[in-house]
Amino acid sequence: MAEKKNLSFEEALEKLEASAECLKxxxxxxxxxxxxxxxxxxxxxxxSSILNNAKQKIEVYSKE
Structure with a gap:
């Protein structure tokens, strides 16, 4: 589980796509x-968590 916490968005997305391909x-x-x-x-x-964090940061910076 610690491995998943340290993944970048791109790495997590790649692994998500691999899981989807496996299911097919x-x-x-x-x-x-x-x-x-x-x-x-x-x-x-x-x-989803990474994207939500990025969205929150963008909203904060947009208000400034």
Missing amino acids: SDQISLEEALKSFEKGIEYYNKC
């Missing part, structure tokens, strides 16, 4: 699909 595979087992889905959700949340 016809050769994936249910267990692997669930693990990939859970990881994808974590990477999505990381991306």
Whole structure:
């Protein structure tokens, strides 16, 4: 989990895309699909958090 906290937006997005591609595979087992889905959700949340922080900073700077 510490690894996910230190990821940049680009790294988290890349891993999210990899999770999505894995889920599209016809050769994936249910267990692997669930693990990939859970990881994808974590990477999505990381991306969302980074974007929300950036949005807040932009709003602060726009008011100045």
